[in-house]
Amino acid sequence: MSKRDYYEVLGVERGAEERTIKKAYKKLAMKYHPDRTQGDKGMEEKFKEAQEAHEILTDSRKRAAYDQYGHAGVDPNRGGGHGQGADFGDIFGDVFGDIFGGGRGRQSRARQGSDLRYNLEMSLEEAVRGKDVEIRVPTLVECDICHGSGAKKGSSPTTCPTCKGNGQVQMRQGFFAVQQTCPTCSGKGKIISDPCTPCRGQGRVEKTKTLSVKVPAGVDTGDRIRLTGEGEAGESGAPAGDLYVQVNIREHEIFARDGNNLYCEVPLGFATAALGGEIEVPTLDGKVKLKISQETQTGKMFRLRGKGVKSVRSGSIGDLMCKVVIETPVNLSTKQREMLEEFDASLGGGKHRPKEQGFFDGVKKFFDDLTK
Known part of the structure; x- marks a missing residue:
């Protein structure tokens, strides 16, 4: 299940100050705390969700990573590996994956790469006139050596002997038959006996791409620019995901x-x-x-x-x-004050200041009514 946006969880704006974030969290924590919700699992999950959002958004380093890369920028599972068969989808390929519905809940077999998100900050002038910008995006790209197959050059993946390429096996329990992911090939339908060294048999490698983005004139905060096929590379030659450049306009001094x-x-x-x-x-x-x-x-x-x-x-x-x-006027000289006092005296009655006269007439009527 995709995680909700941390700012949405706490009900604050993206540019909210830390004290505003803490205040919003305190309000939610009091509402959803397990001691007050008497074992309500739904409320408990909301409490944990608010806790997580508060932890990230009140840590300046984590918040900066989240603002730039989304949930993947603060995903504690991005580092580390599991030997030669490590899945880059768990190590690096989850970058932004859960934001647009990619990530770990996907089906087995070769699957399309996850969509990515990049937050682009612009000045008001740049947004109004449009601009060509270069951005650097960390992602997974197809391995140049094995061309996405995951097998060492000169070899190729073979059909899994356990599931015969289906990726699923059937387990019988009495009268029932249960389908499960094949334990031999992990649902891929193929096995790699001699994995490609650079990508460790995954068919994809970590890389930071430099892309040119044409931002059209008139964009505003919240607008998204879609770059088709510039997201994460798919598994085993499957199509790549898309890259969404999300625009955020900085506050202007005048406008x-x-x-x-x-x-x-x-x-x-x-x-x-x-x-x-x-x-x-x-x-x-x-x-x-x-x-x-x-x-x-x-x-x-x-x-x-x-x-x-x-x-x-x-x-x-x-x-x-x-x-x-x-x-x-401020810092008046003595002469200027005298001139202003003379001018004020010349105004005489209230016809020159109708709002002021109307206000005091209303005040007088109010107190007259009270004394009746």
Whole structure:
């Protein structure tokens, strides 16, 4: 059974801080702890799942490996071997296998290679414009010496004499017949008397591949790029799996993205907000002029059409939404303070500040009602 994503288990975002992860784990641990669930096996499994996720995500080294390679990056069974007949599927070939349904629950015989996942981090600018990137992916590839057969050069695998090539044997228990994996060939249907030395009879060897990935313009966090046949090599010449490049966009200093639209906050001087004017605002293509209307209030949103992100699917272009924030003057000189006080006094009644006047009128009515 495939493991769930550790972030999904704890219910936190991929970029969550460690304290957020610990808080989420504590909440789940209290809910599913065996002392509180009275032997409920399902609850106990959820508790163990949360424990495992917490252990990985609160260890910076393990978390980095998991973020880059998925479950296989933290699989404790990747190392070690079992002599000449060691199965690379257990040693190295499980890399990411359980993420997309590959891994150990697969059928015997020659089987397709596991799918792999690679996490690709990009800046917002790179994602909006698209980019060709090179990535290095650890995987299993077909052995160049035996061409995937697992047999030493000049020899070939032979049909298993026990199961006659079926990979299964039938065991009788009274009136019942039970099929089991052949103990001689481990379900492969063939045996290798003289195994290939470089791959130790597995037909696959560990290798880090360098691949070029064309990232289309407009990708967003969570988008996946599929590279067919670039996953783990299959057993005994079976087809290779696929490689899924998963995109993650780094946080930007100025812009926030929501679909095809971009959002940013623009500080605006008090005088410009009151009198109107033009200001320069940033876009991903450079600065543009934005006309500010008179009596603009803080929080007002201005839309710059076509200055957002081009959709990777439909080709439509989003907008840039600029939220203005009125900046109160600071570090005033004595003369400036006097001028400002004089200006404030000149405003007189509430018609120049309707929101302020309305608020205090409401407060007065509230207390008047209380005293009635």
